[in-house]
Amino acid sequence: MVYTADNAIADFEEHLHDWPPPVGRVEALELRKHYGGTTALDGVSLTFRGGELCALIGSNGAGKSTFVDALFATARADGGSVGVDGLDITRWSSARRACRGLVRSFQRVRLAGQLTVWENVALGLLAGDAALPGWGGPLAQVKGLHEPAVRALAWVGVAELADARVAELSFGQRKRVSLAQCLAARPRFLALDEPVADLDPGATRVVAKLLAALAAKGIGVLIVEHNLSFAFDTCDRVVVMVSGQITLDGPAAEVRADPRAVEAQLR
Numbered sequence: 472m473v474y475t476a477d478n479a480i481a482d483f484e485e486h487l488h489d490w491p492p493p494v495g496r497v498e499a500l501e502l503r504k505h506y507g508g509t510t511a512l513d514g515v516s517l518t519f520r521g522g523e524l525c526a527l528i529g530s531n532g533a534g535k536s537t538f539v540d541a542l543f544a545t546a547r548a549d550g551g552s553v554g555v556d557g558l559d560i561t562r563w564s565s566a567r568r569a570c571r572g573l574v575r576s577f578q579r580v581r582l583a584g585q586l587t588v589w590e591n592v593a594l595g596l597l598a599g600d601a602a603l604p605g606w607g608g609p610l611a612q613v614k615g616l617h618e619p620a621v622r623a624l625a626w627v628g629v630a631e632l633a634d635a636r637v638a639e640l641s642f643g644q645r646k647r648v649s650l651a652q653c654l655a656a657r658p659r660f661l662a663l664d665e666p667v668a669d670l671d672p673g674a675t676r677v678v679a680k681l682l683a684a685l686a687a688k689g690i691g692v693l694i695v696e697h698n699l700s701f702a703f704d705t706c707d708r709v710v711v712m713v714s715g716q717i718t719l720d721g722p723a724a725e726v727r728a729d730p731r732a733v734e735a736q737l738r
């Protein structure tokens with residue numbers, strides 16, 4: 472199949488029909504994290520619902536990435552709890568959370584430099600689908616991975632990069648590949664740390680469409696963003712973080728109109 476921008480989104484929407492059921496509710500309660508003398512999270516409580524597109528904004532160092540780390544156990548919180556559909560997962564490892572369908576991307580993209588682009592996306596497939604065979608050798612020899620990996624790359628508009636090496640990619644291309652990797656894992660809840668940083672306006676619009684399709688299917692998405700127009704235009708809800716605390720949380724239109732939101736971004 473030759474993918475174009477339009478049929479790639481249509482293909483994604485069709486693919487969504489076969490996904491596992493979305494998480495209904497992700498609940499962070501009083502999350503705390505200290506780095507030496509720095510309080511990165513000062514008791515953050517937030518609940519995310521299935522089908523909600525939520526943006527977390529705030530100045531550099533506000534604690535946004537640390538919050539995502541604590542939610543996904545990429546870095547252990549010092550206190551507080553995390554629940555999924557009423558189940559306490561605070562002690563679960565990040566891998567176990569991923570098996571439950573909690574998928575995240577990183578602000579500084581983490582791709583395996585020794586693998587090709589499609590092989591990196593195949594890692595997402597393996598993470599998200601227990602039905603696929605376990606792998607103990609080169610990914611290229613595992614049947615059934617190449618086609619769906621290229622398909623996930625097409626959703627984000629970079630199918631032509633499938634055989635490239637990570638080192639050959641621009642920062643924007645890496646961001647898009649990391650999103651394809653997340654989507655290949657068929658998330659039931661998704662958090663993206665600065666998904667449109669380094670993306671051109673066309674690619675940014677594609678990401679907005681993919682997020683809207685996820686939300687329409689009931690999947691909750693949390694994005695951390697400095698691109699405020701993207702955050703406010705794409706999301707239903709915007710949360711503002713200042714110095715490890717939530718200072719504003721509400722419908723995007725209300726938060727956009729609140730001078731404290733802009734002020735928080737400039738601090």
Ligand SMILES: Nc1ncnc2c1ncn2[C@@H]1O[C@H](COP(=O)(O)OP(=O)(O)OP(=O)(O)O)[C@@H](O)[C@H]1O
Nearest residue numbers: 506509511529530531532533534535536537538578
């Ligand atoms: N691994 C770490 N070791 C030490 N300090 C850290 C670490 N990670 C984060 N911090 C500190 O915690 C605070 C919050 O950082 P965090 O990266 O969560 O902010 P952020 O809101 O994501 O910022 P940015 O918008 O720049 O990505 C900052 O003071 C940062 O220096």
Ligand SMILES: [Mg+2]
Nearest residue numbers: 535536537578
């Ligand atoms: Mg960050």
